[in-house]
Amino acid sequence: MNIQSISQNATVYIYDSIESYLTNVFFIEHESKIFIIDTFCGSESMEPILNRVNSSLNNKEVVVINTHFHWDHVWGNCSFKDRNIISHEMCRELLNESWEMQINENKKYIMGIAEKHLPNITFKEKISFYNEGIELFHSPGHTADSISIFDHNDKILYVGDNLEKPIIYVENADISTYINTLENYLNYRPRKIVAGHTLDLTEQDILNTIEYLKGLSTGKEMYFESEYMREIHEKNLSVVNKG
Template sequence: MNICKIAANAVAFSYNNIEDFTTNVFLIETSSKFFVMDTYCGSDAIKPILEEINLSSKNKEIIVINSHFHWDHVWGNISFAKKDIISHEICRKLLHEQWENQIKNNRRYILGRANKQLPNITFKEKMIFYDEGIELFYSPGHTIDSISLFDHNERVLYAGDNLEKPIIYVENNDINTYIKSLENYLNYKPKKIVAGHSLDLKEEDIFSTIEYLKGLSEGREFTFKTDYERKIHYQNINMMNKK
């Protein structure tokens, strides 16, 4: 696990326990709150984040955000059982329905405890913490329940799994909605973009992802440099072909 500063008020905890990609958990500190975006694979993964929070001499509220329902972003929720956990309303429903099945299929990745802990606060379109400059907004794309976070003070966009390098995973075949979510990102004019599996993204990555999605929906042929990219692309094609 590596820790790196991504903004004046935020750090990324990057984990490499899962083959093929790094997964990030973000800790954002504002005037009166800590925002934890995603919780990775269990209670042991959250220990360094809690240690970082405890280094602060101030008694600040902790708010947890689940960007979407996938297991590698929510299993550490149990470490925040007495805190507010926020997600989209669809995310909570999917977690309630699929928690046990995700455990069954991916048990080998559990770090510590991964008891079922659902979000206790949900929203539909947007939730804003005005005093903190933090905005949560619905951004369906990678999954139907995906949300993103924008820090207005630092102008950092936290895109969940909607953006990823070298290639995105398409888990929902509503490509037009995915593209609209990405186009909406541009309206925020972020100075920095980070995501669940990628750091240091640029505005050009939004444009290239939009072009990839358009090509995917049109059946366009692509050339990739690595077997990994080809594998994910074929998975994306199969997702597109699902009815």
């Protein structure tokens, strides 16, 4: 695991225990609140973050955010049983329905304990923490339940898995809605864009992803420079064609 500062208030914990990609957990600290974006793969993975929370001299309120229901973003929820965990209302439903399946399919990645613990606060469109300048909003794309977070003070946009390099994973066949979400990102005019598996994204990456999605939806023939990208593209095609 690697730890990096991404702003005066925000830190990213970068995990490399899953082969093929890195996974990011974000820690945003304000005067009275700490926001933790996603909880990775279990109690052991959250120990460094809990140690930091417990070392806070001001006993700050901790708010945990699940960007979507996928296992590599939620298995550490059990480390925050006494804290508020926020997600989209669909995330809670999908996580409840798919918990055992996701455990069975990916149990080798569990770090410590991964007990089922669902978000206890949900929303439909948007929820804001005005004093801290933190806005959570529904941003369907990678999955239908995906949410994003915008820090109005630092102008940082946290997009979950809606953006990823070198290529996105499409698990929701509603491509037009995905494109609308990406176009809406541009309205925030972020200074920095970070994602669940990729750091240092730009507005050009948003535009490139929109073009990819348009090509995906029309069956446009596209060239990819690596076997990995070709493999993911074929999977994305199958999702769109089934939809």
